[in-house]
Amino acid sequence: ELLPDELGDMRINCMLESRSCMWLAYRNQLLQFDAKNDSVLRRYELTWQNKNRAVCALSEDRSGTIWLALWSGGLCRMGRNANAFEPCEWTRDDYCTTLKYDSARNCMLVETSTGEHLIVRKGETRCVPDIDMGSILHEMLVRKGPHSDQNILSWAEKSDSLYYIGTYHSLYRYDMRTDSLL
Helix, strand or coil: CCCCHHHCCCCCCEEEECCCCEEEEECCEEEEEECCCCEEEEEEECEECCEECCEEEEEECCCCCEEEEECCCCEEEECCCCCCCEECCCCCCCCEEEEEEECCCCEEEEEECCCCEEEEECCEEEECCCCCHHHHHHHHHHHHCCCCCCCEEEEEEEECCEEEEEECCCEEEEECCCCEEC
16 A cells, blocks of 8 residues: 555545646545655645535646546635645536546636536636537538548547547547647
């Protein structure tokens, strides 16, 4: 076992390997973990509206800010050089269930307990229609591709706005920053 005995029996809800360390979430605790030395660097107790909350999702944006979604709660974030998590405004009745960083739009994508998809940018939550990156990439492929009848079978984000697109006929690479198809 890698974690100290003092933590007792624990179920890890989620974890994230960030640029500088590993984050482990269990119960209402978030541990900043040094994977090189197998040691806990810091421990954070998490609450939302004065109640203990467990972390259900973790993510990191390009600036190194750590974002977390809390069960039956909202969102919190901690900047790269900060020492504490700050809550983001969350006036909704539902709560976050998933959290993913979208490098193409430099925002967090959140799915809520009611199935709604939201964009969070600079701590502000905005409702948006369902985000279907496959449709966005398909439109781009039809517009720029050599064959207008190609169907996307699969796609994957490689890194920072760079996508691979698999079709019946070929494999493409698309860079959203330069709007170029290779």
